Amino acid sequence: QVQLVESGGGLVQAGGSLRLSCAASGIIFRIYAMGWYRQAPGKQRELVAAIASGGSTNYADSVKGRFTISRDNAKNIIDLQMNSLKPEDTAVYFCNTHPSLSAYWGQGTQVTVSA
Numbered sequence: 001q002v003q004l005v006e007s008g009g010g011l012v013q014a015g016g017s018l019r020l021s022c023a024a025s026g027i028i029f030r031i032y033a034m035g036w037y038r039q040a041p042g043k044q045r046e047l048v049a050a051i052a053s054g055g056s057t058n059y060a061d062s063v064k065g066r067f068t069i070s071r072d073n074a075k076n077i078i079d080l081q082m083n084s085l086k087p088e089d090t091a092v093y094f095c096n097t098h099p100s101l102s103a104y105w106g107q108g109t110q111v112t113v114s115a
Helices: none
Strands: 003-007 009-011 018-025 034-039 046-051 055-057 065-071 079-082 091-097 108-115
Touching: 003 091, 018 034, 018 091, 018 108, 034 065, 034 079, 046 065, 046 079, 055 065
Parallel strands: 009 108
Antiparallel strands: 003 018, 018 079, 034 046, 034 091, 046 055, 065 079, 091 108
8 A cells, every 4th residue: 555644844934944754655666756746725736846766856947946855765755845935835745756646645744834
């Protein structure tokens, strides 16, 4: 059974930082490209950052230069370091494979950025 469990969200002031973590189990983690996604109220879920099995990364334009995705294949973890947070970053953040697989969505972790 595949489980992707996100953690690390919270409430932070604009300009602050948070680090999200996603622990994966039940998959051969190292062979998958992985991604962080987010869904704000009333909006569609969007890809924020992705990291290939070999470590190459790409980012949504809205977070380039502020967010950094990383992975530890030995621990089956991907992280998202978020700096210079803005109120528009407020959303529920999820991890999944990239492209995403519908059966793998977890509960996500709430990030709220106050102005």
